[in-house]
Every structure is written in structure tokens, then in C-alpha cells.
Amino acid sequence: MRRTWLWWSSGKDSAWTLHELRNNPDVEVEAIITTVNRRSERVAMHAVRLSLLRAQASSTGLDLRIAEISHPCTNDEYEAAVQTEIEDAQASGVEFMAFGDLFLEDIKEYREKLLQGTGITPLFPLWERDTAALATTMIDSGLRAHVICIDPRVLSKEFAGRKFDSKFLADLPESVDPCGENGEFHTFASAGPMFRDPIGVEVVEIVERDGFVFADLAPYGYDSNQ
Secondary structure (H helix, E strand, O other): OEEEEEEOOOOHHHHHHHHHHHOOOOEEEEEEEEEEEOOOOEEOOOOOEHHHHHHHHHHHOOEEEEEEEOOOOOHHHHHHHHHHHHHHHHHHOOOEEEOOOOOOHHHHHHHHHHHOOOOOEEEOOOOOOOHHHHHHHHHHOOOEEEEEEEOOOOOOHHHOOOEOOHHHHHHOOOOOOOOOOOOOEEEEEEEOOOOOOOOOEEEEEEEEEOOEEEEEEEEOOOOOOO
């Protein structure tokens, strides 16, 4: 079995990528890697609390590797953080790095370039899947997620905080990809076949920041006064 690390956004696509990888007898996923804003202690772009990211890692049974970056983050800083993870993977004898990309060719090429010459092979288990069929398969297979970030230029802010379910898919405008691959929305995965136990979460606030709308999730029963 080839040792693999998985880049993990905390959303449904990376969660489903883990599920696909675990169904491959030639691959052993050992760790997930997430970029985190060091000041806010939240997942970059998704703004998921670090406590929830750790809960995901615990429920997958995998080691969590955190690549810290600032906000805003320059491309040079981002690449330096990625390079550190790549070097650690090389030193550990990791053979594959996996990503949950679906069809954005420029992103795929960028990831391949970062790994070029490292001896680590990039994997894209979901590449070129039909996103409408994939979204339905995720939901039907028990994956549960909340929509935690949307681009209000393409999707109404009322979608923030909703569950990623069949009703959500039915309500999406035709111009929006069912998996949000163009950046229309992002999710936080809380249950499914890739997790040992579900992660109880609730929406505590909807905020607009930096041109996006965020649904702030917290562990179920969260008390902001504590």
C-alpha cells in the first residue's frame, strides 16, 4: 500500500476524496493537510474553526498536519507553507499526495507543478466526475455538510448556513455548479462514510466579510459566553 497524504479543505469534496482513496486497496491515507490562518485559527477560505477541523481529523482517525499562513496571504508565503509539507512528506517516505479537485485544469496543473521533481505523485480521485451525479451520490451515501461560505455575486446569501442536501441542490440556480467547483460555495463535512462518528455542529452567526458570506459553525451546544 502506497503511503498518501491528503490536502483537506474541511469540505465535502476532500471528505469524499478520502472515501474514494480508502476504497483503493493500493493506497493508505496517513494524514490530512490543511492551510490555517494563524491569527484567527480558522481554515483558510472556509473560515472553519480549528476545533472543528481537529474534530474531523479525530473522526477520520488520521493525523492532522497544519500549514499556517497569514491573512491576507501572498502566493510566495502560501508556496513556502506548501513546500514545508512537501519536504516533510519526502522525508517521511510519502509516495502520493491527493487532492479533491474536479475540473479546474489550471489548479490541477499548479498542484502538479509544485510536486514536479519531488518523487511524490499527485492523485486526483474525483477528476472530471460529473458534478451533478457526484453531488447526488455524496448525499445518498450519507455525507452530511453545511454550506459555510458563498460568493454573493453568483449565489444568494440566503444559501449560507444551509445543509448540503437534495433540497439545496434543487434550489441552486442552473448557473451554479452542484459541487461549487467554480468557487460559488464551500462546505464543512460533518458526517458520512469517511467519519467514524458524526460531528455535531450548529450555525451561530452569518457574517459578510472580504466580499463573501460566511456561516460560522460551532460545536453543537456552543456557548459564546463561556
